[in-house]
Every structure is written in C-alpha cells, then in structure tokens.
Amino acid sequence: MCGIAGIFARQPGDPIDSQTLVNMAAIQHHRGPDNYGYCNPANMGVGMSHARLSIIDLDEDRGRQPFWLHGGHLMFVHNGEFYDYQRIRTDLAAKGMHFESKSDSEIVPHLYQELGMAGTLPLLRGEFAFALYDDAEDALYLVRDRFGIKPLYWTITDNSVVFGSEVKVVLAHPDVNAEIDTHGLFHQLIQVMVPGTTAFKGIQQVEPGHMLKITRNGGEFQVETTKYWDMDFPLAGTRPQREDDYYVQGVRDQLIEAVNLRLNADVPVGCYLSGGIDSCSILGLASAYHQDPIKAFTISFDNKDYDEADIATEMAHSVKADQDILNLNADLLYDNFSRTIWHTERTIYNTLAVAKLMMSQHVKHVDYKVVLTGEGSDELFAGYPAFRKDMFLHGMEGLDPEQAKDWRAALESNNKLFSGAMLPKDEYSSSDINDKVGFTPSCLQPWLGCSEYARHLIHPNRRDEIADYEPGKAIAHKLDATYLQDRHPLDKAQYVWIKTMLEGQILTWGGDRVDMANSMEARPAFLDHHLAEFACQIPPEMRIRGNKEKYVLREAMKGVLPETLYKREKFAFMAPPAHTDDAKWQKLRALLKRYVSDESLASTDLIDQDYLATLIAKQEDPATPDADKVQIDAVLNHVLGVMLLHHHFIAQDVSQLAYEKAQSLGWVV
Structure with missing residues (x-):
C-alpha cells in the first residue's frame, strides 16, 4: 500500500514543478515511509509522484514508482495490492514482455499495452487505486477498485487536473483552494455522504468501480466516466433453485481462496480480531494455512456493554493465535480525536475511528505492516440489524402479525444500544429514495433523521444554500436504478448500504485512512470481488433465516468457529458514546x-x-x-x-x- 499523486496540465508544454510533486508525496509520508519517487518528463505536461510502503518486492530501487515504461509512452503509479499477479506476470512474460521489478504493480501497464484498459480491469483482483498516462492518446486514466477500499481524490484547477490518495495531497498543490462546501457541510453533520463527494468545494472522489479518462483538447479537459463493475443482484424470481449445501460450500471455497491470496506478502501478516464471526472466520482460515501462530490484534473498550475482548480471546485460544489486546479508555480516544480527523478528512460519529487509528499505531509499534480484516462480511451476507429490519418489513409478504410482533421486539431488545445510530430512533422516509429504491432503507434512516439538527446547526449565513436542499434526493440521484429495479428488498437494502455507508464510512474512517495513518496495510478478504459475485447469487433466506443473520456464512464456517460464536447474534462494533x-x-x-x-x-x-x-x-x-x-x-x-x-x-x-x-x-x- 502506498500514496499516489499527480498533475495533468492543460497543455503538453506546460511545465510541472518537481518540488510540488515531491511535496504531494511528502504530505502523505505516513502512507509510504519506505521510499519515494517522482516523474515529470519535459514537454509532456504530466507528472506523478509516489510514497512507498514496501510489502511486495522490498528492494528499495527496483520497486520504485512511478513506472515510466514502453519507451517512455506510459507513466503509471499505483496504491494497493493486486492478488494472483504472479500468474498474470508469467502469462505476459511468455509473450515476451520484460518486467523491471518483482512488484505486483507492474502488471497494469503491461496488461494495458496488451489489452487496453477495458480488457485490463476485469483481470485485476484486489484493492487498488491507480493513475496511468498514455502518451499516444494523451489521456490520463484514474481508476479505483470495485468497493472503494483504496481512496482516490481529484479536482480541476485553472491550469491542471490534480489528483492524490488523500484530500491533503490535492490541497498540497498551491493552485487548489481549500474551502468547506455548504452541501458537503450538511452531509458531514448527518454522517452519510453523497457518493463521489467530499467536504471540500471542488474536490471529488473517483467512485468505486469507476474509471475516469481525462483527455486534453485545445486546453480544455474532457472527462469521460465509465463504470466497470457493480454489485449485480439477480432480478427477483430468477435465482436458480439450489440446495443449501451449494451456497454453503461456495462461500467456504471462495473465502478460503480470498484469504490465501491475502496471506501473500514479503513481510509478516497478522489479523484484526473482534468478537464477531467475520474477523473470527478470517483468523480461523488464516491459522489453518499458516505454519506459525498468527498475531491477532484485539481492541478492548473500558465499557463492558461495548467490549468484545473476552469472546475474541475464546477464538484466539481455539486456533492458538498470538493475541495482542489493546485496552482503550476515554483519555486515549479523545486525546487522539483531532489527529484522527487530520487523517480521515471527514467527520466521524463515534470514536471507533480513533480506536482503529490507535490500533494501527500499536500494530506498527510491534513491527507489523499487514493485517487481514473482516470488513465486507456484513455487506455481503446481510449482517447488520438494519438489513434484518428491511427483510421483515419489505421482503416477507404475509408475515403473521404475532410473528412480526415477536420479531420486532427481539430486534429492538437485542440492539437497544444502537438505536439512534445503527438503527433509526424514529422512522424516516425520503420520497426521492422511495421512488428509486421502493422504500427508504433502514441503514440511511438514522442519519437522514438528523437533517433537522443539521439545518439548525448550519450557520445562518449559509442557510440560503440549503433552503430547498434534500439530502435524500442527492443520494438517490447517485444510485443506479439499473441495479435496483426488480430486485428483492434485501438486495436493494444491501446495494444502498454498499454505495453509501460501506465506502463513505467503514472503508474510509474505519479502514484505509486510519490504517494508513500508521503505515499499515489492511486486507479485507470478504471484499474479494469473486466472493462478492458469488454472494450476489445467494437467496435472501440463506442470508437471513429467521432471526439469524449471515446464516450461510455461519454454516460455511461451522467447525472453524467455536460454538459460542457460531450461535452468537450480530453485535455492532462501536466505541462507547x-x-x-x-x-x-x-x-x-x-x-x-x-x-x-x-x-x-x-x-x-x-x-x-x-x-x-x-x-x-x-x-x-x-x-x-x-x-x-x-x-x-x-x-x-x-x-x-x-x-x-x-x-x-x-x-x-x-x-x-x-x-x-x-x-x-x-x-x-
């Protein structure tokens, strides 16, 4: 994992300042403390820089980026990991292509030369954000992985396109003005973001599963946006009838492969471990394919209602992992709040983000650079209480009234701590989201329900800008109806979560930004796109069966998980408010x-x-x-x-x- 940056001038003859490129690498030194590089050939109007965290190919010079390949026609810089890259390298080498390093990154410019970008992207497996400049087309490509695990920001100034792995990298360019956007401010106050936006005026994100192709035409930029992947749930009623064992075995096989691929590194690999079945499954599978005890890192809070350390310890003992518990209290959490916002570059609703930052710092202090994590499981297998609520409210027609009453009572009782956060305090309905989705998913309701707070909190001098603003409308506009129409309600709820809360929250302030704050690479095996594509095919009743969420995953991991965890109901991981x-x-x-x-x-x-x-x-x-x-x-x-x-x-x-x-x-x- 690394940090990338670049500048694409309006005219090929416009010079790119070398020191600015280096400054953009320096401001993200935390993402890549092992090395740096930059490239800005004369009379091309393009330059890139890179801050390197060495995970694959530790040679200081050989793996240095940006790559400047194929006779100086392609410039490439990459943040992230490509898995199964050895097979691709072997195939390309057999066609006579020469590699300058052992890095996984170098497969992309060679694939592009062979297949073009449309042929390259389907072959890439992992978490990544990259930029590629093609001199023959005079085009800059900006690409982000399918779920948005790795960040990529960009803006257009009077003179150039500026991009980087973090907002601060873009702001490091002297032509980029730093200003809080009023609509962005509104969404910072209600937690849920509009996909592709930030808190800062004019600074955007490349959306997950998207590619930008930016070309120059007489001093004007032409930006072409292409979606190359999305979560494609089957149309309602079109899933083939299969036995439960087919899905259970399929999840097991796909997850084993995803974990094995992510154990590949030239440095030691550990695991994050909470009391949930997600991280416990990852640790269990990783331990089975690892000769030595795996280092398992656990967060413990100073409030027993929110602490899962005891359950995590049971899992660690069951696989003989080397567990390392970090105890966190109010002093540590709030004393590091400001530093966390410097890294997240967006607001946080809970100090869990601070806890994750403190944990990545601890991981670094014990000389680990890589951990496997459990993010993505709840998204694929319907693990959040909001999904269960939507399943029963919208996905089970003709439910017996008494059964519905019992179900609702159990849901509210078991998730009382999270009412107002993970579950809505009051029902909230957005007509615009209803029109696009068919209902307002429960995952959005707690945050859209804060809209009146936000309207009153925004300074009077800015209120005219939001007088007629409806956050639900802005979010609905970004949801692709093609992947929502005629889908089961549970599929719709999961799709909306993936497009909003997963990328904008869990993978941002709960993932990359607080992990890379301490030069630590997190690998979420559940977000392997092969596993995700299989998970799309799983029937809703195999994801939620009765009151048991993630049913298919539990069955797939039966024997890997201790009995306590196998039977345990989902408990949202959240720091004490x-x-x-x-x-x-x-x-x-x-x-x-x-x-x-x-x-x-x-x-x-x-x-x-x-x-x-x-x-x-x-x-x-x-x-x-x-x-x-x-x-x-x-x-x-x-x-x-x-x-x-x-x-x-x-x-x-x-x-x-x-x-x-x-x-x-x-x-x-």
Whole structure:
C-alpha cells in the first residue's frame, strides 16, 4: 500500500514543478515511509509522484514508482495490492514482455499495452487505486477498485487536473483552494455522504468501480466516466433453485481462496480480531494455512456493554493465535480525536475511528505492516440489524402479525444500544429514495433523521444554500436504478448500504485512512470481488433465516468457529458514546471548548453557536431518552469534526505544510 499523486496540465508544454510533486508525496509520508519517487518528463505536461510502503518486492530501487515504461509512452503509479499477479506476470512474460521489478504493480501497464484498459480491469483482483498516462492518446486514466477500499481524490484547477490518495495531497498543490462546501457541510453533520463527494468545494472522489479518462483538447479537459463493475443482484424470481449445501460450500471455497491470496506478502501478516464471526472466520482460515501462530490484534473498550475482548480471546485460544489486546479508555480516544480527523478528512460519529487509528499505531509499534480484516462480511451476507429490519418489513409478504410482533421486539431488545445510530430512533422516509429504491432503507434512516439538527446547526449565513436542499434526493440521484429495479428488498437494502455507508464510512474512517495513518496495510478478504459475485447469487433466506443473520456464512464456517460464536447474534462494533460515562463526556466537552469556542464559531461561519448550546444542554439533561442521546452524541462528534476540518485544512496552508514536510524529510529537489 502506498500514496499516489499527480498533475495533468492543460497543455503538453506546460511545465510541472518537481518540488510540488515531491511535496504531494511528502504530505502523505505516513502512507509510504519506505521510499519515494517522482516523474515529470519535459514537454509532456504530466507528472506523478509516489510514497512507498514496501510489502511486495522490498528492494528499495527496483520497486520504485512511478513506472515510466514502453519507451517512455506510459507513466503509471499505483496504491494497493493486486492478488494472483504472479500468474498474470508469467502469462505476459511468455509473450515476451520484460518486467523491471518483482512488484505486483507492474502488471497494469503491461496488461494495458496488451489489452487496453477495458480488457485490463476485469483481470485485476484486489484493492487498488491507480493513475496511468498514455502518451499516444494523451489521456490520463484514474481508476479505483470495485468497493472503494483504496481512496482516490481529484479536482480541476485553472491550469491542471490534480489528483492524490488523500484530500491533503490535492490541497498540497498551491493552485487548489481549500474551502468547506455548504452541501458537503450538511452531509458531514448527518454522517452519510453523497457518493463521489467530499467536504471540500471542488474536490471529488473517483467512485468505486469507476474509471475516469481525462483527455486534453485545445486546453480544455474532457472527462469521460465509465463504470466497470457493480454489485449485480439477480432480478427477483430468477435465482436458480439450489440446495443449501451449494451456497454453503461456495462461500467456504471462495473465502478460503480470498484469504490465501491475502496471506501473500514479503513481510509478516497478522489479523484484526473482534468478537464477531467475520474477523473470527478470517483468523480461523488464516491459522489453518499458516505454519506459525498468527498475531491477532484485539481492541478492548473500558465499557463492558461495548467490549468484545473476552469472546475474541475464546477464538484466539481455539486456533492458538498470538493475541495482542489493546485496552482503550476515554483519555486515549479523545486525546487522539483531532489527529484522527487530520487523517480521515471527514467527520466521524463515534470514536471507533480513533480506536482503529490507535490500533494501527500499536500494530506498527510491534513491527507489523499487514493485517487481514473482516470488513465486507456484513455487506455481503446481510449482517447488520438494519438489513434484518428491511427483510421483515419489505421482503416477507404475509408475515403473521404475532410473528412480526415477536420479531420486532427481539430486534429492538437485542440492539437497544444502537438505536439512534445503527438503527433509526424514529422512522424516516425520503420520497426521492422511495421512488428509486421502493422504500427508504433502514441503514440511511438514522442519519437522514438528523437533517433537522443539521439545518439548525448550519450557520445562518449559509442557510440560503440549503433552503430547498434534500439530502435524500442527492443520494438517490447517485444510485443506479439499473441495479435496483426488480430486485428483492434485501438486495436493494444491501446495494444502498454498499454505495453509501460501506465506502463513505467503514472503508474510509474505519479502514484505509486510519490504517494508513500508521503505515499499515489492511486486507479485507470478504471484499474479494469473486466472493462478492458469488454472494450476489445467494437467496435472501440463506442470508437471513429467521432471526439469524449471515446464516450461510455461519454454516460455511461451522467447525472453524467455536460454538459460542457460531450461535452468537450480530453485535455492532462501536466505541462507547460520550454520554455513557462522565469521564468521556468531560473529555468531549473539553474538546468542544478548545475547537468549538464562541470565538472560532463566530470567525468561521460554519456552525450556529446558539443551536449548538441548545443541543449540549439537551444532552446533559437526565430526562433526555437514551436513543436521543445516542443521536445527539453523533451530531456533537460531527460538529467537532467540522471545526477540526477547518482547523487542519482551512486555517492552515496545506501547501506550505507539505513543503515543510518535504524539507524535514530531506526531499528537496
């Protein structure tokens, strides 16, 4: 895993400043501390840079990027991992192609030369973001993996296209202005983002499973966007009738292959381990194919209602893993909140993001660079309580009223802690999403339900911009009806989650950004696209059977999981909210006082200080219901995050910070 950056000028003759490219690499040194490189040939108007984290081919010079290949006609820079690349290299070498390194990255320019981009992308397996410039076409390609595991941001200035692995990399270019977008601010306050957007005006993301082709035409950029992959659930009623064993064995086979591929590295590989069946399944399979005990990293919280360490320990003992438990309390979580926002570049509703950052720091301190993780399982196999709710409300016609009553009571009782976050406190319906999906998925309702909070919180000077703004409409516009029409309700709910919460939350502030903050590569085996394509074919009743979510995965991992885990109901992994004890609340209040003072609020025109005071008073009122407090806790975290975004990226000159970082590293050219 690494960090990439680049500049594509409006005219081939426009020079690309070498130091700017190096600064863009330096500001993401945390993503790639092992080496750096840059390339900007004269009279081509294109340059790229790279900060390298050595995982495959540790040779310092041989694996250096950007690659400048095929007689100087292709420039390529890559962040991520390609699995099964050895087979592809062998096939290409047999056709006479010469490789300059042992890196997995180098397969892409060679494949492109042989097959073009349309032929290359279906062959790539893994998590990746890359840029490729083709001199013959005078075209820049920006490509992101199928689920958005690896980030890729871009913008257009007066003079060029600027891209990079993080927003701060784009802001390191002196021509890019840092400004909070009002609609982006709205979505920061309600947690759920519009796919492809950021909090910053003019800075976009390449969407998962998409490719941009940017060409120059007389000083103007032409941007062509192509979707090359999506979660394609079968039309309702078209799944073939198969025995349960077919799906159970299929999941087992596909997951074993995905895990085995991700154990390939030239450095030690560990596993993240919580008390859920997802990470436990990964550890169990990895242990079976690994000669030595695998290092298993577990987070333990200082609140037993949210802590899963004991269950994780049972799993670790069952496979003789070398478990390493990191104990986290309020001091550690809130003392690292500001640093976390510097890396996430978006707000967070819960300190789980901070916990993940602290864990990746611990992993680095014990000299590990790579871990396998369990993200993606809930998305593929319907593990979240919101999916179960949608399954029973919309996917089971004619359900007996008494059975429905019992089901609802069990769901609410077992997930009481997460009402207002993982489950809606109140029902929320968006007419625009209803028109596109058929209903408003439960996963979006808690966050869209914060819209009125957001409208009151946004500074009066900005309210005209959101007077008629409907966040549900903006989200619905980005959902592809082709993959929603005539699908089962559970398929629809999972599709919407994957397009919104998976990429915008779990893989961002819960994944890459807090992992790579400490130069640590996370490999989510469940998000192998071969496994995902198989999972699409699994009938809804094999994903949720009765009150048992992820039924097919449980059956596939029977024998790998201890009995306790096999039978355990899904428990959402979440850090204890601030209102759950006074120490945490006082820590949050101290951060609000420091970064969200009346003076800072008055000078930024972002947040309405009067309404914020009303929310804080409501949070401190003992009469406020717990579900309301969960929701307000999330909103207050978002407010703090917004002000930290301003503190880190608006109040400071990021381009100057990038140059100073390059100087401190000795990267001056």
